[in-house]
Amino acid sequence: MYPSSFDYARAATVAEAISMLSSDEDAKVLAGGHSLIPLMKLRLASPSMLVDIGRISDLSYVRKDGDQIAIGALTRHRDLETSELLAREVPVLTRVAGQIGDPSVRHAGTIGGSTAHGDGAADLPAALLALGATMVVQGPSGSRTIPAAEFFKGFLETALAPDEILTEIRVPTGFSKYAFQKFNRRAQDWAIVGVVAVRSDRTNVSFINMGATPLRATAVEERLAAGASVEEAAAVADEGTSPSADINASVDYRRHLARVLVQRALSELG
Incomplete structure (x- = not known):
């Protein structure tokens, strides 16, 4: 069409x-x-x-800014994948970016485009949610910041106003360990379910394709904070999620995958 x-x-x-x-x-x-x-x-x-806006070169960069990494909205997935700074400071982003689609997609797609699109099935928005990133947006009234937890509002809906542009994403450093689990039929496919887990002094876990928006696995995080084992935390992974059925998976299968992938991710964190 x-x-x-x-x-x-x-x-x-x-x-x-x-x-x-x-x-x-x-x-x-x-x-x-x-x-x-x-x-x-x-x-x-x-x-x-x-x-x-694809040729506004000022919006393509990865640089350190205090205890954060600032990423321009037009930074390509491939540039995230190959960034030495990200590999040192926020390695989960290089890993996630390197698993998006195929090389042609990674050389064209941008972190800002993926984030502003707000698709719950996309990989990078879930990683940004787990990391507690901050979005910097500009509009006629100036610039403002939006925490990732408040940015994704609904199916393909974000907190961006119609006349605003996402210009930068700020990601905190300090997450020394990470795990990324993505279950799909082919390497370049969207995740049937995916899990991003990061750890500093706490463990944050987020889901790909378990709802209309990227979701934090709140039940898992609460169990871990209370001292639960990996198995006990993973057992409640699908609580608070709203997966849908499609040609690839039923609702029950996605819930099962969520529990399995969370257990794998937490075990990988150690």
Whole structure:
């Protein structure tokens, strides 16, 4: 299926992109295109205008900022995968980015595009949720920050206003251990279920494809904080989740996978 007709404009700066978005309430931002274009082809999204920010080079970087790593929204998955700084400071992001799709996807897709899309089946948003990342967004009224825990609102819905752009993602350092478990049919496929676990002085666990948004495994975290064993914590992994059935898995199978993958991830953490 072909997308509905739309206008196209390329922004040279963030300010110009915000101005374009403010002038058309049905406009959408285009970054790498791997999230938005498929929806447009299915006519699940029909923007009146695409505002292409893909060549704003100022939004592509990975750098240390105190006890955080700042990542520009247009940083490609491949750049995350190969970043020496991330490999030292937040290695879970290099691992997760390296498992997204295939090389063509990783060379085009961006962390900002994946995050702003807000798909509960995507890998990076779940990793950012587990890490307690902070999103930096800009709009006509200036800049503001949104914690990852408050950013994902519903199915393909985030806290971004229509005239705002996600410009940076700030990730805390200090998570010395991590585990990433992803169950899929083929290496390049979306996860049927995935689990990201990170540990510093606490253990955070999040789910991929166990609900309309990325989800923290709150029941698991609470059990671990109370001194439960890996097996005891994993037994309640699917509590508070809302998986759906599709051609790949039933609801019960996804719940089973959640418990199995959480146990594997926690065992890997040690």
